Amino acid sequence: MTTPQISIRNLCVDYITADGDVRAVNDVSFDIGKGEVFGLAGESGCGKSTIAFALMRLHKPPAFISAGEVYFADENGKMNDIMQLSDGEMTVFRWSQMSMVFQSAMNALNPVIPIVDQFTDVIMRHTDKNKYEAVKRAEQLLQIVDIHPNRLSDYPHQFSGGMRQRLVIAIALALNPKLIIMDEPTTALDVVVQREILQKIYALKEEFGFSILFITHDLSLMVEFSDRIGIMYSGQLIEVASAQDILKNPYHPYTHGLGSSFPSLTGPKAALIGIPGNPLNLLDIPTGCRFQARCPRVEEVCRTTANPLRQIEANHMSNCHLAVAGEAIKFVELETA
Amino acid sequence: MNEKYGELLIEGKNIVKDFKVSSNALKQPMMRASNDVSFKMYKSRGMAVVGESGSGKSTIAKMIAKMYAPTSGEILYRGRDIQSIKKHSDLMKYREGVQMVWQDPFGSLNPTHNIFHHIARPLKIHKKVTPGNKKELEERVYDLLEQVGLIPPKETAAKYPHQLSGGQRQRVNLARNIAVGAEVVLADEPTSMLDVSIRAGVLNLMEEMKTEREMSLLYITHDIATARYIAEDLCVMYVGHMVEWGDTDEIIHRPQHPYTKLLVSAVPDPSKSIHTKLEGNNGDIPLWTPDSLGCPFAGRCLHATPRCSDELPGVTKLADNHFVRCHLHDQ
Numbered sequence: 001m002t003t004p005q006i007s008i009r010n011l012c013v014d015y016i017t018a019d020g021d022v023r024a025v026n027d028v029s030f031d032i033g034k035g036e037v038f039g040l041a042g043e044s045g046c047g048k049s050t051i052a053f054a055l056m057r058l059h060k061p062p063a064f065i066s067a068g069e070v071y072f073a074d075e076n077g078k079m080n081d082i083m084q085l086s087d088g089e090m091t092v093f094r095w096s097q098m099s100m101v102f103q104s105a106m107n108a109l110n111p112v113i114p115i116v117d118q119f120t121d122v123i124m125r126h127t128d129k130n131k132y133e134a135v136k137r138a139e140q141l142l143q144i145v146d147i148h149p150n151r152l153s154d155y156p157h158q159f160s161g162g163m164r165q166r167l168v169i170a171i172a173l174a175l176n177p178k179l180i181i182m183d184e185p186t187t188a189l190d191v192v193v194q195r196e197i198l199q200k201i202y203a204l205k206e207e208f209g210f211s212i213l214f215i216t217h218d219l220s221l222m223v224e225f226s227d228r229i230g231i232m233y234s235g236q237l238i239e240v241a242s243a244q245d246i247l248k249n250p251y252h253p254y255t256h257g258l259g260s261s262f263p264s265l266t267g268p269k270a271a272l273i274g275i276p277g278n279p280l281n282l283l284d285i286p287t288g289c290r291f292q293a294r295c296p297r298v299e300e301v302c303r304t305t306a307n308p309l310r311q312i313e314a315n316h317m318s319n320c321h322l323a324v325a326g327e328a329i330k331f332v333e334l335e336t337a
Numbered sequence: 338m339n340e341k342y343g344e345l346l347i348e349g350k351n352i353v354k355d356f357k358v359s360s361n362a363l364k365q366p367m368m369r370a371s372n373d374v375s376f377k378m379y380k381s382r383g384m385a386v387v388g389e390s391g392s393g394k395s396t397i398a399k400m401i402a403k404m405y406a407p408t409s410g411e412i413l414y415r416g417r418d419i420q421s422i423k424k425h426s427d428l429m430k431y432r433e434g435v436q437m438v439w440q441d442p443f444g445s446l447n448p449t450h451n452i453f454h455h456i457a458r459p460l461k462i463h464k465k466v467t468p469g470n471k472k473e474l475e476e477r478v479y480d481l482l483e484q485v486g487l488i489p490p491k492e493t494a495a496k497y498p499h500q501l502s503g504g505q506r507q508r509v510n511l512a513r514n515i516a517v518g519a520e521v522v523l524a525d526e527p528t529s530m531l532d533v534s535i536r537a538g539v540l541n542l543m544e545e546m547k548t549e550r551e552m553s554l555l556y557i558t559h560d561i562a563t564a565r566y567i568a569e570d571l572c573v574m575y576v577g578h579m580v581e582w583g584d585t586d587e588i589i590h591r592p593q594h595p596y597t598k599l600l601v602s603a604v605p606d607p608s609k610s611i612h613t614k615l616e617g618n619n620g621d622i623p624l625w626t627p628d629s630l631g632c633p634f635a636g637r638c639l640h641a642t643p644r645c646s647d648e649l650p651g652v653t654k655l656a657d658n659h660f661v662r663c664h665l666h667d668q
Contacts, residue, residue, distance in 0.1 A: 043532035043533070043535075190389035190559065191389075191600065191603040192389065194605075195611075196615065199615075219533060219607070220562070220607050223607040224607065224610060224611045224613075247607055258533055258534060260537075262536070262562060262563075263540075264607075265561060265562045265589060266606065267608070269566065271541075274535070274536070274538045275534035275535075279532075
């Protein structure tokens with residue numbers, strides 16, 4: 001890969017709770033290339049959204065970023081650590097370089113303010129455009145997402161769910177950011193609208209060349225939409241590979257379990273295996289691999305030795321002790337076992 | 338669908354349901370949430386209902402559960418119109434046979450009672466245990482918890498809902514259905530709030546209830562892939578109308594109604610590409626009223642003719658178990 005747009009190194013995010021500190025994101029490192037869609041998948045509570053908030057430095061106590069660097073490429077290709085920016089610099093950086101489409105974007109719009117003001121607010125705060133120019137830009141943005149500019153003075157409730165989602169995306173695009181974080185951008189939408197929106201996002205990405213960090217729990221959708229995918233389990237990144245590869249040739253039993261947890265729409269009907277057990281309690285972390293209690297192939301080494309993410313083969317990383325290059329977990333193998 | 342599928346338990350005949358849209362007493366606009374909906378549910382068979390939000394999926398389940406009465410048409414349970422079930426003892430009998438599972442496992446259990454209470458209550462109400470026999474009750478509760486995979490049962494029974502995961506809570510709900518010996522389970526998006534790894538287990542449990550306990554399952558979902566996994570019959574709904582129904586695989590592989598084609602083309606699947614063209618155009622979803630005319634999909638349909646906006650298409654039988662409501666297939 002050429003110089004990445006963003007490079008996350010050893011990121012840790014902690015939450016202070018009454019029962020002790022919880023490390024919600026533990027030593028996570030990954031890169032997102034320019035114009036690349038990187039998907040982050042995992043079950044609820046695995047730390048996906050926590051990473052997204054950490055990249056924007058939006059965490060407020062009791063959550064805080066306890067370690068790690070996040071390098072972001074500027075116009076000249078220089079990598080700057082955004083964790084070192086002052087609050088003032090961060091305010092300038094946020095949205096102009098990296099913007100975000102929040103989970104339940106349907107509710108991300110202020111219901112009592114017309115759309116136009118929600119656009120001009122962002123534009124005027126971050127650029128020296130005056131109100132007239134900001135409105136002009138807002139009209140442009142609306143056209144980009146296929147909404148007629150004459151609806152600019154409408155209120156959010158006058159738009160359908162899919163349109164509201166497109167409005168939020170338009171606001172994220174307002175300052176031509178280089179990276180857009182999309183945290184479950186289509187979860188509340190119907191499948192038809194969902195596909196329309198994602199196709200629109202993809203076309204915009206091709207046109208403007210931004211990168212996307214795409215977060216969802218819908219693996220089928222993620223495989224379709226992303227270039228590369230990282231799978232998270234209880235705060236750790238456990239496998240990173242290309243979208244085509246990750247479900248076909250998983251090296252981590254958890255990824256394999258996810259792959260055999262959702263039924264196929266068209267292929268042969270195979271029994272769903274699922275993953276036995278429940279997600280890990282972050283207050284009670286075992287020595288060794290965090291997946292050991294639910295893992296069908298657990299061995300002694302998994303219980304004793306820590307397992308950092310390592311390169312298994314080109315463009316494929318996994319933290320499983322038992323992963324051996326060229327020996328991905330076969331789907332049939334486990335299904336008959 | 339005909340009798341060769343086994344014992345007919347629930348039959349819907351031309352169900353229409355209108356709702357008042359406004360609470361204003363002077364103007365009472367109505368919306369039609371179900372229009373001429375017919376279906377049959379058989380013993381040991383699953384029927385999935387798919388469609389977008391607001392298409393009337395849940396309305397059907399709620400009418401079967403006797404939470405709403407249909408405006409016209411009838412729902413038969415073992416041949417008897419459920420609207421005629423009024424006597425308390427008959428109602429109890431009906432509710433024993435027809436049970437519901439809700440979407441939100443966090444809202445459907447009482448947070449102030451432990452799991453034992455949740456399982457014991459239906460057993461007591463429907464007199465499935467000898468009244469006053471504490472030991473028998475305990476045994477039954479533990480047995481039920483074990484059957485739905487909540488082990489160790491004794492420890493689980495002592496827990497409160499907040500101590501269980503979403504999947505475990507949904508298992509408690511299914512155990513309640515098994516407890517009263519339900520013949521028909523109406524499951525309204527039972528897995529949509531669960532994580533994928535947990536979802537598989539709950540789906541498998543429902544599949545087992547269907548095959549081994551011979552329950553008839555109504556599975557309401559927006560996820561066609563899981564519908565295919567668990568249901569033999571599939572009904573596609575659009576704006577209160579059943580537009581296509583019949584054999585699940587047949588409909589997914591050879592959809593005939595333009596809306597089904599659009600829906601199937603939109604479902605995410607790892608084998609597809611994000612660039613997969615949507616089979617249809619975008620348009621507004623109409624609000625259906627008792628005065629609306631024509632096919633509800635006409636405004637978005639690629640093949641719409643003037644006739645489609647004037648006249649509601651009738652039902653065409655394409656195969657033994659494949660029906661469609663579309664003018665393109667008129668005989």
